[in-house]
Amino acid sequence: MRVFLASIPLDGARVVVVGSGEPALAKLRLFLDSPAELLWFAPDGLPSPLEIPAGAPTPVTRRPDFADLIDARLVFIAVNDIATAHAVAKTARALGAQVNIVDQPDSSDFHTPALIDRDEVVVAVATGGSAPILARDLRSRIEGVLPQGVASVARLAGELRRTVKESVPDFMARRRFWEKAFRGPAADLAAEGRMAEARREMVRLLNAAAAPHEMPPQGLVHIVGAGPGDPELLTLKALRALQDADVIIHDRLVSPEILDRARRDARRIYVGKSRGDHSVPQDEIERLMIEEARAGHRVVRLKGGDPFVFGRGGEELEAMRAAGIETIVVPGVTAALACAASTGLPLTHRDHAQAVTFVTGQPKPGGVDADWSRLAAPNHTLAVYMGAGQAERIAADLLAAGRDGATPVAVIENGSRPDQRVVKGRLDRLGALIARLDLTGPALLFIGETAALAVSDDQPALSEVAA
Numbered sequence: 001m002r003v004f005l006a007s008i009p010l011d012g013a014r015v016v017v018v019g020s021g022e023p024a025l026a027k028l029r030l031f032l033d034s035p036a037e038l039l040w041f042a043p044d045g046l047p048s049p050l051e052i053p054a055g056a057p058t059p060v061t062r063r064p065d066f067a068d069l070i071d072a073r074l075v076f077i078a079v080n081d082i083a084t085a086h087a088v089a090k091t092a093r094a095l096g097a098q099v100n101i102v103d104q105p106d107s108s109d110f111h112t113p114a115l116i117d118r119d120e121v122v123v124a125v126a127t128g129g130s131a132p133i134l135a136r137d138l139r140s141r142i143e144g145v146l147p148q149g150v151a152s153v154a155r156l157a158g159e160l161r162r163t164v165k166e167s168v169p170d171f172m173a174r175r176r177f178w179e180k181a182f183r184g185p186a187a188d189l190a191a192e193g194r195m196a197e198a199r200r201e202m203v204r205l206l207n208a209a210a211a212p213h214e215m216p217p218q219g220l221v222h223i224v225g226a227g228p229g230d231p232e233l234l235t236l237k238a239l240r241a242l243q244d245a246d247v248i249i250h251d252r253l254v255s256p257e258i259l260d261r262a263r264r265d266a267r268r269i270y271v272g273k274s275r276g277d278h279s280v281p282q283d284e285i286e287r288l289m290i291e292e293a294r295a296g297h298r299v300v301r302l303k304g305g306d307p308f309v310f311g312r313g314g315e316e317l318e319a320m321r322a323a324g325i326e327t328i329v330v331p332g333v334t335a336a337l338a339c340a341a342s343t344g345l346p347l348t349h350r351d352h353a354q355a356v357t358f359v360t361g362q363p364k365p366g367g368v369d370a371d372w373s374r375l376a377a378p379n380h381t382l383a384v385y386m387g388a389g390q391a392e393r394i395a396a397d398l399l400a401a402g403r404d405g406a407t408p409v410a411v412i413e414n415g416s417r418p419d420q421r422v423v424k425g426r427l428d429r430l431g432a433l434i435a436r437l438d439l440t441g442p443a444l445l446f447i448g449e450t451a452a453l454a455v456s457d458d459q460p461a462l463s464e465v466a467a
Contacts, residue, residue, distance in 0.1 A: 003128045005113060010036040014071050016064060016097075018088055019078030020047045023102045027076040029053050030115065039068060044080055063088055069095050076112075078102035105129030114139035116146060120154035144236055145243075149191030152198075153182065156190050160202055168209045177209040183244065184298065185220035185326045192328060201326070219246075219293035221320050223313050225306040225332015228416040229255040233333045241330055242266075246297040249288060253304025253442055255417065262300075282312060286319040293325045304442070306334040310360050310385045334358075336383035339415030339444050343422050345454035352449035353381040361387025361394055361445070376401035381448035388443045392431030398447065403427060408452035414441040422456045 013036045017027045020042035031038050032055045040056060043063040052059075063084055069075065075092040077085045077099065086107070089099045098109045105111055105128070113124035114135035123142060125135045147153075157178070168174045181187060181202055189198035204218065222241040227233040234242075242248070242262040250259065252272025259268065269288065271280040285301075292299045307313025307329060320327040336358055340347050347356040355377075359370045361384045375382055376398045387394055388411070399405055405428030413421040419441070425433040427447060437443075446454070 003111070003126050005124050005126055007122075008073065010034045013037065013073040014039065016041070016069060016072045016075045016092070017078075018043070018064060018076065018085075019102070020044050020059070021078060021080075022051075024076070024078040025051060025053060027078065027100075027102075027112070028056055030112075030117075032056065033117075033119075036073075039064070039072075041068070043084065064091075066091060066095075069097060071095075072097040075099045076102065116143045118146065118148070118154075119151035120158065121146075121150045145240060147191045147237075147240060149193060152193065152195065153187045153190040156186070156195065156198055156202060157181070160206070164206060164209075167206055173209055177205060180205055180209075185218065188220055188222075188328055189326065197326070219295065219297045219299060219325070221289055221293050221299045221301060221325050221327045222330055223301045223307045223316055223320075223327060224303065224330040225308075225311070225313075225334070226250075226254045226258045226302050226304055227333040228305060228335045228338035229253070229258065229414070230338070230416040231255070231257045231261055233338060233416060234258065234261065235330065235332065238330045238332060241300050241328075242302070244298055245300040247292045248300045248302055249285065249292075250302040251304050254302050258302070266300075282315065286316055289316065289320065290323045290325055293320075294323075303332070304335070305338075306332045309334040309336075309358060335385065335415055335442070335444055336446075339412040340383075340446070340454075342416045342420060343410070343412060343454040343456075345410060345412075345446060346450050347381050347383065349450050349453070352379060352453075354379050356381040356383065358383050358385065359387075360385050361390040372397035373401040376403040378404070378407075379449060381446065381450050384445040384447065387445045388434050388439055391434040391445060394445070395427050395430040399428060403447075407447060408449060409433070410446040410451040410454040410456065411437060411439075411443055412446065412454070413437070413439055413443040415444060417441075422454060424451065424454060424456045 015031050015036045016039045017024055018041045025047065028040060032053060038057050040059045041064045042059040042061050046059055046061060069092045072092060072095065075097045077088055079085050085101050089101055092099050100108045100110055100112060111126060111129040113126035116123040116139055123146065125138045125142070127135045164174060164177060168177055186198045186201040186205060189201060224238045224241050226238065239261060245263060245266045247267045247269065248262055249269045249271055271285050289299055289301055301316060303311045303313060305311055313329065317327055317329060336347065348354065357375055357380065359375065359382060363369050372394065384394065405426060407427040408424065409427050409430050410422060410424045411433060423433060423437060
């Protein structure tokens with residue numbers, strides 16, 4: 001370890017920034033929302049008023065003197081004149097301050113790491129000053145998976161730390177308590193901003209830690225949209241849920257590449273369904289979710305697309321609420337959006353479609369079918385889920401309601417995946433088109449004027465046309 005990153009308290013600390021260029025302004029921004037006393041000196045002259053950060057202290061247009069540097073904890077120097085920089089640094093060090101001269105790592109007492117600031121939680125990446133751009137790139141990657149609400153989790157822990165120490169005197173028991181708190185429902189609820197519920201869960205855990213045989217464990221359910229199959233279309237929140245899960249209950253439409261992003265030791269339970277083959281009944285899936293959560297596990301119910309768009313996520317949420325299970329819904333990129341984007345098919349278009357409707361071609365057994373007569377208007381895109389098996393009937397209903405037989409249609413199989421297939425045709429030939437395709441993967445039907453704009457397998461991509 002060539003560098004040691006220390007956590008320096010800023011309450012009441014004096015921080016001095018010397019300079020007026022962008023490097024100095026960048027240092028100023030680091031401390032604007034901190035509790036430190038921030039002093040700014042600009043011996044090289046003031047920057048443009050438009051460049052001065054909101055909330056910055058009034059700049060003093062001279063170099064700091066001895067009195068200015070008394071009690072300074074950190075001093076950042078970014079001036080043009082090297083002699084001035086070293087003179088200020090010498091005075092600051094003599095008074096006990098740690099000094100950073102920007103872009104001169106060998107002359108600095110410390111280097112500024114790449115920081116991720118989440119208020120109560122600060123993450124730093126350092127390379128000893130040798131590769132600051134690399135540190136920034138690593139920071140960006142870490143920032144992408146760090147929950148925005150992590151500060152709320154830390155703040156709640158800070159509120160309860162003394163109470164926990166008094167209630168659970170044993171060090172190892174206290175450590176187990178915090179592990180459960182930070183890896184369980186309390187942390188997830190706090191990160192969601194549901195602070196009252198998070199606090200109640202923390203107190204429940206604390207009572208269980210103080211009397212471990214009196215309270216059963218309590219888990220949490222995430223109902224997560226896995227998107228259309230491309231792992232890069234997972235949301236960051238979905239990825240975090242996968243990486244924290246103890247149990248993953250997943251559908252047939254969840255790709256292996258998505259499951260590969262999950263925690264390696266998470267238990268995976270397949271409950272996939274396909275047309276005509278419902279391997280696990282819905283009530284059994286819901287019972288399984290409740291059972292695993294009541295065993296104290298973090299459960300991810302992983303569903304293709306978005307759980308609230310023909311994914312039966314609403315039914316599962318109702319079942320969890322009825323059972324008293326804390327539940328968080330994580331939306332996903334629904335198949336219609338992904339298929340449209342991957343083929344250049346705009347769902348709405350000022351010239352061709354002023355409305356879009358998501359509709360299922362396969363209603364609940366005994367349920368009411370879509371009113372196709374109301375969906376037959378021109379300049380209207382229909383994205384039909386689970387419609388391949390009913391394509392001939394859907395086309396007939398739309399034609400009977402007045403939709404033009406020449407209306408463009410597009411059939412997209414395995415949308416957004418490497419084996420995606422796109423075929424276009426006319427509404428009055430949709431049934432024959434589906435029969436000829438011999439579909440084996442999930443497919444969406446797009447009906448409407450904008451379907452003509454999709455790039456199909458039998459035509460070049462737009463980039464090839466332009467070339």
